[in-house]
Amino acid sequence: MRTVFIKNQGKLFQVVLKSINVPLRYIHTKESLEPVWRSICKVDSNKDVLSGEPLVKFTLISRSETEHIFTVRLSHAQYDGSSRPIILRDLVTAYNQDIHSGPVCATFPDYVYFCASNRSKCAFNFWKDYLQGSVMTMLPCSDLQANQVSADIHEIAFGDLPSALEDITIPTLINAAFSFVLASLTKKDDVVFGVVTNTRAIPLPRVHTILGPCINHNPLRARLAQVWSVIDLCRLLRDQYAQSQQFCHIEFSDILAKSTDWPSDTKLGCILNHLGEGDNSSLPLKGGGIISDSFAMGRIDLQDQLLIRAIPGKGKLQVQVLTSNRIMDSEQAGLLAKSLIDTANAFAMSPEAPLSSMSFLHT
Structure with missing residues (x-):
């Protein structure tokens, strides 16, 4: 998730940063959550992959105290279908503050x-x-x-x-x-x-x-x-x-x-x-x-x-x-x-x- 892509002398490089600062974007709406979510996804999909900036982005969309959509934007160059349940599991682990429950993983x-x-x-x-x-x-x-x-x-x-x-x-x-x-x-x-x-x-x-x-x-x-x-x-x-x-x-x-x-x-x-x-x-x-x-x-x-x-x-x-x-x-x-x-x-x-x-x- 710390990946950025840059071009140098006509060649494409993947750079994994030691750390990144990605602020959480918060949106409160009175509208139905899914149309708002899809609109945000459409805009985010136009992000230039070769901008040299981190592609990961976190957005929390809320309608009430019990209705939320948490969005993680990634490039498909950073993950595959098998990664999705891993990301979901890690989000749950972090939210539940259960930091010792994760298995030993390959990188x-x-x-x-x-x-x-x-x-x-x-x-x-x-x-x-x-x-x-x-x-x-x-x-x-x-x-x-x-x-x-x-x-x-x-x-x-x-x-x-x-x-x-x-x-x-x-x-x-x-x-x-x-x-x-x-x-x-x-x-x-x-x-x-x-x-x-x-x-x-x-x-x-x-x-x-x-x-x-x-x-x-x-x-x-x-x-x-x-x-x-x-x-x-x-x-x-x-x-x-x-x-x-x-x-x-x-x-x-x-x-x-x-x-x-x-x-x-x-x-x-x-x-x-x-x-x-x-x-x-x-x-x-x-x-x-x-x-x-x-x-x-x-x-x-x-x-x-x-x-x-x-x-x-x-x-x-x-x-x-x-x-x-x-x-x-x-x-x-x-x-x-x-x-x-x-x-x-x-x-x-x-x-x-x-x-x-x-x-x-x-x-």
Whole structure:
């Protein structure tokens, strides 16, 4: 939380300060708390990450003696989804003044040191063999007309949660469905896209206690011409993902430089992020109060990239499509979100069906 990001001679540096002074901002309102909270989050999301100032910010919004929202602003470069319950637990511990109850934790520098120490030849050879002969799959990106302005696109679709197949998880099924949709959109049978990967599977003691961004954007390759049926594609992606886990800590920039012949400015054209529902349980506070976790996502700059968020719930699947109007408009993004849900359900219902018999479901 003491991190600041600065640029020096064209390079980006993360600096962890020894100490910071972050005053508590207090707001009293007579209005409903949630709209006020969301308005504050929207303004705070425009904070320049490279300002050189601490990104963490604490705000207490009160409506009465018993109605409060306590907001912690962070950059996603400082934490990941697994860090949220750690932050919540520490807030409760501090509020209850129970300073001796916390477990012994690993630190983010431990994680960084482990990753840097394990950038092995074996790891880079794995990614080189895996990506040999491939190219990054990019969706067409159009120049804006003179009367157009760049705009964010964010569309959401809801549908039935597909049934899991034997030995195939829901995220793997969605990976397979997205690879099929992407192949249909680009008319290619060999596609590469990014998957947001939790890197806490690395053999680092107490890695699950770390407060920090223990995630990576790893490339996932789907060669549809090598498989015959839906289940074959699911198994191929499942096995590839399992093999890549021991090397998931390698940064995409290093994979790009040391394991591919792609241009040095190559980006992940499409990124798929599997999110959980989150833990909405409440934790007790001294004095009879409770604290629960709510979350507001800030803006993400996606001028020439596509981000898909897949969020399974109780019998339902939510798919979010985030991009810019240089890639697609709102209607196309909405159709893409629905198409991914429909394709995942079609795959679940007919796992033995030939891929050639499946159609791109876009209506």
